[in-house]
């Protein structure tokens with residue numbers, strides 16, 4: 001009505017000035033402030049617009065129950081790499097929100113773009129934006145805090161909606177068209193802490209540790225520590241180390257960077273890879289003992305003068321330069337070193353992002369340099385062990401749907417009696433269960449049989465090892481005593497030992513089997 005009046009009464013040349021005056025008057029008497037957040041800011045996409053859209057989508061989805069939206073028409077979208085559908089305000093719809101006790105109103109404005117002005121990239125046909133209305137008396141205190149809250153919330157929603165990504169550096173040092181050294185695929189591993197077979201107490205401890213880490217921003221800031229954490233997973237093949245990493249990523253909603261160390265040529269390449277990782281991610285180096293030679297940090301450049309206090313003195317392995325050694329400048333080396341790796345996890349560069357978890361896995365913890373194992377470097381050492389009875393119960397539930405009450409007490413106690421000595425990995429046991437998953441009784445029978453067989457094989461092996469050890473010991477004694485008189489007595493003693501141990505273990509075996 002006002003516009004029609006304006007057009008009829010005011011001559012065209014005065015209209016603009018009149019409109020401005022009217023707006024000023026309106027602003028003087030209005031008790032609200034209005035903020036425009038447009039989709040395109042000049043030629044760039046306005047990140048704040050996307051954040052507001054996502055934030056309002058979470059409120060809008062709850063308005064289907066009719067709480068704050070002024071209409072019941074919502075737009076639905078599904079983004080790239082996302083399995084979730086987001087709700088949004090439809091064109092020119094309004095939504096009220098309350099933050100820290102202050103009410104605000106959002107309006108989504110969509111108007112056709114009038115004429116296609118010159119631009120380096122095609123602009124959308126519609127002009128989109130949000131208008132935020134805040135009461136003038138509330139505005140000074142709330143605005144900044146509210147927008148930061150929206151940005152953080154949007155990030156959280158984006159992470160929750162977006163499928164995890166699995167990155168790899170398997171292209172070697174080459175970069176993709178965007179100059180990125182990592183390649184990514186959607187990460188769809190279904191392993192979770194529910195399906196992971198391990199001691200429930202240990203599992204809860206790990207989950208609490210991860211939760212504390214993810215919620216610990218204030219703690220890490222207060223204590224002056226970099227917001228990162230290291231886990232070393234060790235144990236025989238097939239005990240669930242990789243499954244644990246997938247479960248961690250799914251639990252926290254983090255991406256995974258699977259670092260193939262054999263594809264990295266230099267320390268600086270390693271640093272570049274680190275710089276290109278994002279926050280909220282798990283950086284994984286699998287089978288770290290096989291990736292590079294990480295054993296000896298003794299000087300290798302021929303001088304032999306200096307020995308690092310944490311070095312492993314095993315002989316035979318080629319040396320790795322010592323960090324900070326003036327004779328041995330790592331920066332110029334064209335190979336990756338242990339010090340480079342330690343800087344990667346621990347040094348100043350490791351803090352170029354935040355909220356990151358480092359996970360190393362190995363089948364042979366004894367092969368690792370003590371420097372890697374030192375506390376503070378790998379914060380938690382997690383032993384993935386052979387299947388125990390509590391772990392077996394989880395596998396039976398996952399694969400056969402058997403609750404503990406579904407298994408007869410006899411079978412249950414038979415399984416409990418053999419499982420530890422059978423030393424079977426969860427991977428081996430799951431194979432037996434998968435094969436017989438259509439018939440629970442058959443699966444349990446076969447499992448018991450396999451476990452018993454494995455147990456007696458283990459016993460025989462142990463017995464043989466014991467005999468061999470005692471014989472070796474006796475042999476050594478004989479060699480030492482041979483120049484002296486009376487060596488025969490020592491020999492005789494050693495021989496008796498063998499006999500006694502042999503008999504004892506045979507009796508044990510017969511008794512149980």
Ligand SMILES: Nc1ncnc2c1ncn2[C@@H]1O[C@H](COP(=O)(O)OP(=O)(O)OP(=O)(O)O)[C@@H](O)[C@H]1O
Nearest residue numbers: 195196197198236237238239240241242243426427
């Ligand atoms: N603890 C476990 N809980 C549930 N499933 C497991 C567990 N351990 C192994 N599995 C099963 O066995 C398969 C192999 O396990 P996984 O790859 O996690 O073992 P790993 O310890 O990483 O072995 P490797 O040392 O050879 O890399 C998985 O697909 C998984 O289904």
Ligand SMILES: [Mg+2]
Nearest residue numbers: 241242243286
């Ligand atoms: Mg693995």
